[in-house]
Amino acid sequence: QVQLVESGGGLVQPGGSLRLSCAASGFTLSIYYMSWYRQAPGKERELVAGIWTGGRTNYADSVKGRFTISRDNAKNTVYLQMNSLKPEDTAVYYCKSSRLAEEFWGQGTQVTVSS
Numbered sequence: 001q002v003q004l005v006e007s008g009g010g011l012v013q014p015g016g017s018l019r020l021s022c023a024a025s026g027f028t029l030s031i032y033y034m035s036w037y038r039q040a041p042g043k044e045r046e047l048v049a050g051i052w053t054g055g056r057t058n059y060a061d062s063v064k065g066r067f068t069i070s071r072d073n074a075k076n077t078v079y080l081q082m083n084s085l086k087p088e089d090t091a092v093y094y095c096k097s098s099r100l101a102e103e104f105w106g107q108g109t110q111v112t113v114s115s
């Protein structure tokens with residue numbers, strides 16, 4: 001059974017850090033483009049960061065220099081390190097895998113940045 005399970009979300013103060021994890025099962029993550037999306041209340045889902053099979057990364061302008069995406073193929077897991085968090089980073093964060101016409105989504109994890 002194909003599954004992506006996110007973890008690591010929570011409540012953090014502005015300026016703080018969180019690391020999200022996305023564990024894949026039922027398929028080999030290493031051959032997929034992996035990405036993190038987020039969706040804030042009343043807003044459309046947006047791409048936050050992505051990592052290609054060769055390790056090249058891409059980021060939304062709003063998170064460049066603060067967020068880092070990485071992958072551990074041996075653990076079949078992708079990560080999102082989030083530093084210097086801002087209230088506007090508050091959203092549900094989703095993990096997504098993509099390869100040709102095939103894609104899978106995780107169920108999401110809530111990140112709340114508030115004092």
